[in-house]
Amino acid sequence: MRKNLIASVAFLLAGSTAALAQSATDGKVKIGILNDQSGVYADFGGKSSVEAAKMAVEDFGGKVLGVPVEIVDADHQNKPDIASNIARQWYDTEQVDAIMELTTSSVALAVQAIAKEKKKIDIVTGAATTDLTGKACSPYGFHWAYDTHALAVGTGGALVKQGGDSWFFLTADYAFGYSLEQQTTDYVKASGGTVVGGVRHPLSTQDFSSFLLQAQSSGAKVIGLANAGLDTSNAIKQAAEFGITQGGQHLAALLFTLAEVHGLGLEAAQGLTLTEGYYWNRDDESRAFAKKFFARTGKMPNMIHTGTYSAVTQYLKAVQKAGTDETEAVAKTLHEMPVDDVFGRGGTVGANGRMIHDMYLLQVKKPADSKEPWDYFNVLATIPGKEAYIDPAKSGCDLVK
Template sequence: MKFLYVTAATAALLAGTATAQEVSDGKVKIGILNDQSGAYSALGGLGSVEAAKMAVEEAGGTVLGMPVEIVAADHQNKADVGSSIAREWLDAGQVDAIMDLTTSSVALAVQTLAGERNKVTMITGGGTTELTGKACTPYSFHWAYDTHALAVGTGSAVVAQGGDSWFFLTADYAFGYSLEENTTKTVEAAGGQVLGSVRHPLNTTDFSAFLLQAQASGAKVVGLASAGTDTQNAIKQAAEFGLTQAGQNMAGLLLMISDVHGLGLQAAQGLYLTESYYWDRDDQSRDFGNRYKERTGAMPTMVQAGTYSAVLSYLKAIEAAGSDDAAKVSEQLKSMTINDAFARNATVAPNGRLMSDVFLMQVKSPEESKGEWDYYHVRATIPGAEAYMNPAESGCPLVTG
């Protein structure tokens, strides 16, 4: 297995003995584990690694006088591969925390492994609500979007626009199931109905059989419980099959700015989507977005911006706790108010869920856009307490009352 190894601080002056004892192995080591070559590589991938490096640099390259290092690897969207890498990192590689974890099946597996070893995970790429539900650990955090927030945002908006009958094209793994389940509840609670669903493998290139089933259902809305290139391919092929021309609407339940960029405004215009970060929302998000674009050539997705926030918050928590001990850091994170380019006045719930605002977006038409990456109208701001599941109802055993 080949690892990309990035040293965020190559040297640091040794602090006193007391401080060194509070930082295990004389350094803080963070692993970014995600999809770097497949369907989700554009929304996380090496972009998340770069965002993590930006956070380390912003923190000064050290914490408690000790150097901070970033390691990264490609889990190939396979739970067994991700678990193998994580086990090596945690057992022999002196990694203190693992972040991003795009793909929910990988995130669930690695979160469990890390919890057993009293190590921190901060998920920005995985989406299933199980991460802060029955699978939660005292050291696990869900830092960006989740499927409940996507359903509350996009699902509610589409039903309110008259899309009251749905058929789902669902990615065949934990994220897709969770997104379909959460959106179904939202649609039905709003008075709509779900007429059926079909599951497709990850990294599907031919959606013809699935789209024919959606077309035959007669549903007003075809809900895409998928992400990345799967969602892009489904939208493009739906247009080729004439679904949209015949009056069926496509609802991309997890669309990110990388997807809109890949589709182009001509194909994506008018689509509703829910995000927890948009580069052009305010001065602080614009500053981070523009600095990130200078380094990568693209604006950050909410996963990449979330990874920046997670790394920065983790380092601040170590500083405040005076230790990189997972229990002390986790306690500190749950007592902090998060204010950065990604989240404003956000708090962390007892189940590890970052309760940050999310935003209902609508994709601009080519005529409305003022230039590259000017893609969204912000239609609504949904407070975190409304977007995310009530922690008391999450099923997380850490939550009482």
């Protein structure tokens, strides 16, 4: 009798364990981090985003629904065709459940289209174009850390208020640059400013001299740098050689993060106004996360790194709550769940997949004002999420009723 009872209990436990594992469709949950790991955006996200994703998995306990969580990663080299091939292979043959990070807007748009076709989750933290939650939105696509509208409202709005009412744009010649220029243009004009011209440059160009001379000769009060990563850093360095800021023009680094400030140095970056969704030295919780991140990477995190940590964490929470890693159920749960973590405090996800959270208007400190390593920013203002992001109903996404 006792042996039969023990056997029955063991059978039931085995059955419940098997049922739990079966709720993850292939006995594991696999997340791919696809980004630039060797090019112009390698410091912007890169391998540090991979570490942030691994931190999220470890902090979650390494498992969800009783099965292991695996992180894989690859370098898309900022090329949509390479990214598309990797995404298809991951989704079709390597049982990847979700792809995240996706720095470079052209890449993110390409991969989101594939994810939509395959009915798989993608969560973008590295790319900026609002098209991801606008005309190219997907029921399985989410945009997490920031976008071009939030940058325009933050940096563009601040400079117009400070008297920078005439602009000339130096723009990266691909989807991200176009979106950032257009969003900032709209905001500048709505605030009473004017745009006197602009020029586009190739991604990863080394020589900005001809572009900067055009900007200088325009007489615009503000030269808007609608680019990112090393492109922005190189433009700022070369602008100093031309004496542009000494001549009275202001450089607006429309997408510039802690990583690029560190690479450029406070001496060159001091006084720049920028917008991020996270700052490591904001409060005790942010500092605690940053300390753990620094121990792994040797650097403090920017909004891409911390946004990736948040996206992975929220995805695992959604799988746990849904009781499955099946795409439709997880996507529905991601739309319903509030976001409350070290990155997205009080965040919500709109019907278009846009995660709405506060942004921060920051100014780079003078070297003498920096109290410790990586202490680079003064927080000028908090921009409420509803001001920073486009109302989902006005986003152009056909999923919003």
